[in-house]
Amino acid sequence: MIFIDSHCHIDGEAFDADRDEVVERARSAGVKAMLNIGTGNPHGDDFKKAVAVADKYEEVFASVGVHPHDAKLYDDKAENHLIELVKSSEKVIAWGEIGLDFYYDHSPRDVQIEVFRRQIRTARELNLPIIIHSRDANDETVEILRQECSDRDFRGGIMHCFGGTPEMARDVLEIGFLISFAGNVTFKKADNLRESAQVVPLEKLLIETDCPFLTPVPFRGKRNEPSFVVHTAKFLAEFYGIELEKLANHTKDNFVNFFELKID
Ligand SMILES: [Zn+2]
Numbered sequence: 001m002i003f004i005d006s007h008c009h010i011d012g013e014a015f016d017a018d019r020d021e022v023v024e025r026a027r028s029a030g031v032k033a034m035l036n037i038g039t040g041n042p043h044g045d046d047f048k049k050a051v052a053v054a055d056k057y058e059e060v061f062a063s064v065g066v067h068p069h070d071a072k073l074y075d076d077k078a079e080n081h082l083i084e085l086v087k088s089s090e091k092v093i094a095w096g097e098i099g100l101d102f103y104y105d106h107s108p109r110d111v112q113i114e115v116f117r118r119q120i121r122t123a124r125e126l127n128l129p130i131i132i133h134s135r136d137a138n139d140e141t142v143e144i145l146r147q148e149c150s151d152r153d154f155r156g157g158i159m160h161c162f163g164g165t166p167e168m169a170r171d172v173l174e175i176g177f178l179i180s181f182a183g184n185v186t187f188k189k190a191d192n193l194r195e196s197a198q199v200v201p202l203e204k205l206l207i208e209t210d211c212p213f214l215t216p217v218p219f220r221g222k223r224n225e226p227s228f229v230v231h232t233a234k235f236l237a238e239f240y241g242i243e244l245e246k247l248a249n250h251t252k253d254n255f256v257n258f259f260e261l262k263i264d
């Protein structure tokens, strides 16, 4: 059985001591592709490291883009740096995570909105899919995506670590997004997430760890890692009332077809 971790952060410090082992454990668990999302300061080496990790391991791909937390750091120089990185490696297959985070508000909201729109346009010029992070900003996110992505040429994107309402899920599916659930869908109190999972067709579903955070049950409290995506898969298979293999196949095919990859 093949699993895909559609959103992880294994380039981070949390994995500096044992990254080889973490990737090896993922391989042994059947995780044949991991999309490592670069984050951090676009004026330092954070994104370079994200791409280097993808270049090092066959199963690891990379995405670059400035997180809404760091939107205040985005400028021409940051953008040029990221574009250079996209061009530097075939393993960079997406732009993100970009979006809005009105829960933490680490960057002013008007700056988040402006930088979100700007990065969507840049990604589209590069013909890259976008990875969206949205927290406590459902309406604003959907409005921007409708305005920026509703045309027929839109390459598509992924709503990562989905935390919105079923209505938001329907809206973004309609615009052309895949929806990815993280380990928090397994949490006891996450009925609202499962309500949204209910409206996502298997043909549009992805799974992710968002590691090192959001460790799924039964490892909640430990550092998360890509091999644990299997537990989220098992949980969702049971939730949908289908065989694990069926869920694994759908989430793999959705990812592979979306990014036009060859994985076996
Ligand atoms: Zn995120």
Ligand SMILES: [Zn+2]
Pocket (backbone or CB within 6 Å): 007, 008, 009, 037, 097, 210
């Ligand atoms: Zn993330």
